[in-house]
Amino acid sequence: MLIIFYFLLSQGLPAITLVDIKSMLGVRWYPIEEYFGLLPLLAGSLVVTFGATLIAVPFGIGTAVFLAEIAPRWLRELLKPTIEILAGLPSVMLGFIGIALLTSFVRETFGLPTGLSALTGALLLGAISIPTIVSVAEDALDAVPKEYRDGALALGATKWQTIWTVILPAAKSGVLTAVMLGVARSIGETMIVMMVTGNAAVMPEGLEVILSPVRTMTATIAAEMGEVANGSVHYHMLFFIGIVLFIISLIVNVIASSFIYKNSNRSEKLLS
Amino acid sequence: MASPQSRTHLLGLILILAIATGSCNSDVATNDGQGTTQQEIYIENKGSDTIVNLALAWAEKYQDQNPDIRISVTGGGSGTGISSLINNTVDLANASRRIKEEEIENAQNNSVEPIEFVIARDAIAIIVHPENPINNLTLEEISAIYSGEINNWSALGGDDRPIVRLSRETNSGTHVFFLENVLRLGDNTSKLLFSTNTLLLPSSEGIIQETSQNINAIGYDGLGYVTDEVKVIGVASILGGEYIFPSAVTVNLGIYPIARDLYMYTNGDPEGQLANYMEWIFSPEAQEIVTKLGFVPIENTE
Numbered sequence: 104m105l106i107i108f109y110f111l112l113s114q115g116l117p118a119i120t121l122v123d124i125k126s127m128l129g130v131r132w133y134p135i136e137e138y139f140g141l142l143p144l145l146a147g148s149l150v151v152t153f154g155a156t157l158i159a160v161p162f163g164i165g166t167a168v169f170l171a172e173i174a175p176r177w178l179r180e181l182l183k184p185t186i187e188i189l190a191g192l193p194s195v196m197l198g199f200i201g202i203a204l205l206t207s208f209v210r211e212t213f214g215l216p217t218g219l220s221a222l223t224g225a226l227l228l229g230a231i232s233i234p235t236i237v238s239v240a241e242d243a244l245d246a247v248p249k250e251y252r253d254g255a256l257a258l259g260a261t262k263w264q265t266i267w268t269v270i271l272p273a274a275k276s277g278v279l280t281a282v283m284l285g286v287a288r289s290i291g292e293t294m295i296v297m298m299v300t301g302n303a304a305v306m307p308e309g310l311e312v313i314l315s316p317v318r319t320m321t322a323t324i325a326a327e328m329g330e331v332a333n334g335s336v337h338y339h340m341l342f343f344i345g346i347v348l349f350i351i352s353l354i355v356n357v358i359a360s361s362f363i364y365k366n367s368n369r370s371e372k373l374l375s
Numbered sequence: 376m377a378s379p380q381s382r383t384h385l386l387g388l389i390l391i392l393a394i395a396t397g398s399c400n401s402d403v404a405t406n407d408g409q410g411t412t413q414q415e416i417y418i419e420n421k422g423s424d425t426i427v428n429l430a431l432a433w434a435e436k437y438q439d440q441n442p443d444i445r446i447s448v449t450g451g452g453s454g455t456g457i458s459s460l461i462n463n464t465v466d467l468a469n470a471s472r473r474i475k476e477e478e479i480e481n482a483q484n485n486s487v488e489p490i491e492f493v494i495a496r497d498a499i500a501i502i503v504h505p506e507n508p509i510n511n512l513t514l515e516e517i518s519a520i521y522s523g524e525i526n527n528w529s530a531l532g533g534d535d536r537p538i539v540r541l542s543r544e545t546n547s548g549t550h551v552f553f554l555e556n557v558l559r560l561g562d563n564t565s566k567l568l569f570s571t572n573t574l575l576l577p578s579s580e581g582i583i584q585e586t587s588q589n590i591n592a593i594g595y596d597g598l599g600y601v602t603d604e605v606k607v608i609g610v611a612s613i614l615g616g617e618y619i620f621p622s623a624v625t626v627n628l629g630i631y632p633i634a635r636d637l638y639m640y641t642n643g644d645p646e647g648q649l650a651n652y653m654e655w656i657f658s659p660e661a662q663e664i665v666t667k668l669g670f671v672p673i674e675n676t677e
Contacts, residue, residue, distance in 0.1 A: 131568075131571065133545070133569075135545045136566075202585075203584070207589075210589060216536075216537040216589075217539040217591065218589070219574055219576075298577065298581070301576075302544070304571060305572050306571075326545075326546065329455040330451075330458060330545075331458065333462060335481075
């Protein structure tokens with residue numbers, strides 16, 4: 104882990120000396136002609152990840168709640184392993200299904216010039232994050248002691264009230280971990296976004312960016328790493344993008360942990 | 376004193392290290408050209424995705440006739456092939472574009488001397504959806520489309536639809552060739568770039584897939600990759616000129632405006648088995664495979 108981190112820093116930091124910051128904040132990414140603007144790539148990754156999270160979180164947590172609280176035992180024993188198998192689906196396969204089927208569907212449904220867009224990417228990324236979120240969240244919900252449910256029912260709460268006001272808050276840290284894992288999967292996903300987002304490094308102009316093609320940081324690294332000469336400016340820039348990705352993941356995790364920490368302290372005091 | 380548990384861990388670690396170092400051994404010897412291990416000779420061939428099918432067909436045919444030679448062919452793009460040659464990890468690099476000045480410099484700094492061979496010719500076909508009413512374009516119109524000047528098919532006499540531009544990724548020799556010869560119309564002082572919303576697809580098949588499904592799309596691809604699911608456009612080099620369709624005939628006659636040479640590069644003059652392979656590539660038998668795959672064979676003028 105440390106070796107990876109060290110390698111990333113040692114190969115990526117020289118980029119700061121080789122390319123000036125103003126050029127890195129440019130809006131054009133075209134490395135073979137020395138345009139190293141990172142903003143479109145950053146925007147692309149954020150748009151796709153955000154869209155994927157919007158899709159994956161409601162479906163993921165909803166399914167987890169269904170499995171943990173509402174489904175009968177036999178259904179749960181059937182669905183849980185199935186979903187865990189889905190979590191292992193190779194992303195390139197989803198990407199292929201995306202190109203073959205989903206892009207035409209998206210293009211026709213939304214009347215877009217092309218179906219190769221951030222939306223298609225977000226849909227597929229959401230699909231691949233959902234099993235991860237369901238798996239971990241369901242375990243967290245299941246771990247909530249039976250006494251909580253009994254106590255709530257004793258106080259006259261309905262099933263839904265119990266789930267929303269007692270069980271989910273109690274399982275908060277586990278559920279948030281599940282969401283974080285889902286987000287981390289989306290940010291780092293490479294193959295799907297490379298195949299279905301169109302890889303066009305455009306700057307977003309308002310909310311319609313979800314319907315336009317984008318280029319993510321991960322797809323950039325994957326597509327271009329093969330051609331760079333060892334030690335060239337382009338090479339260092341690609342590692343620098345890796346550092347940026349790393350920092351984003353770090354920030355996401357720090358925010359999540361602080362949220363969990365703050366809340367769990369409070370609830371621990373209340374319930375002990 | 377080592378407890379039983381840590382001793383098991385230690386043994387496990389030693390085992391893993393042993394396997395790891397043991398398995399690294401075989402490849403190292405073959406990288407400097409034609410390393411020999413047990414009577415088998417390896418040739419590593421890497422680079423252009425345009426050439427990869429051709430290189431594969433050649434390798435298979437040659438290996439059939441010469442069972443003690445093993446040729447490994449991979450794609451990755453012209454840029455990848457050339458940088459592998461520079462890094463000394465392959466014997467033979469495939470490129471669908473000429474090697475650049477900076478690449479030659481980098482090579483020489485690394486004691487690598489790239490030698491160029493033109494092994495076939497290719498036409499870049501401009502393709503659209505079969506139901507697109509446009510049948511012909513001039514080079515300038517294509518350049519205007521890809522630079523973002525023209526954004527709607529109606530400006531060219533077609534339907535009122537937005538133009539979706541498809542391209543290969545920047546590591547592709549096809550992309551660079553298109554940039555220099557079509558977008559910039561051969562002017563090497565031009566700084567014109569692709570429009571930012573050009574879709575950069577990672578494979579030639581991806582371009583065919585999207586073009587065959589999307590009526591708004593225009594793309595470019597090597598002639599060998601064009602299928603019946605897309606329509607090829609006639610290209611004129613100037614307005615008022617004749618619209619020519621890409622084929623082996625038009626390329627060799629020099630009248631199709633978007634034609635290019637396909638290259639292979641070696642480190643220094645090829646010797647031994649590599650030299651035999653290179654010689655075979657120029658034989659009529661090998662050039663017949665070129666035609667079969669949709670490329671243009673080299674006319675044997677030497």
